Amino acid sequence: QSVLTQPPSVSAAPGQKVTISCSGSSSNIGKNYVSWYQQFPGTAPKLLIYDHNKRPSGIPDRFSGSKSGTSATLGITGLQTGDEADYYCGTWDSSLSAGVFGGGTKLTVL
């Protein structure tokens, strides 16, 4: 059981937009920055979004992040088949003094 809650799967057609939610609590998302990671099968996760809504160098602006209260959202516009991957939200939990992740969301581009 993950500390952060994500939907197991989302899907959308190429070119469309999709959002992935991440729900937490006052001790994690409510207090600390949220990051998002993209993971393709057989590879290590890759940082996609950090500090709620910042993109590392090389990440296209089709990817965006936001936070409201104790929830965060990853948005992907102009979906491409190459975006099919697992997406994880993560942050620090100040009560647990531990890193925490969501259970991951599998994105299917139909």
Place this chain on the structure above:
Amino acid sequence: QVQLVQSGAEVKKPGASVKVSCKASGYTFTTYYLHWVRQAPGQGLEWMGIINPTGDSTNYAQRFQGRVTMTRDTSTSTVYLELKRLRSEDTAIYYCARAGGGFSDSPFDLWGQGTLVTVSS
């Protein structure tokens, strides 16, 4: 080239210990915290713990307390994860990951390639 390179796959019997290494290169090793994260087959990411830049402070996830030890050799820019009393549920890919902002709660901006640890009798 900025990278974290981990040691190779391991196969261990239940009750044994495993030690996985993660060698950093291309950046100032003593500037960044390093985390360990694992992923069981078909499952999500699980945070295991963190070691500070100089290696004199660690923080482990509650569920691994007493079984895990993280150490750091600044002379070789390598961090180690040792997990004892292995059980089948410890079968997973183990990743080291750098906390990019120089703080313990910074995002994981650099990951090792992962080390598969298989626990089987």
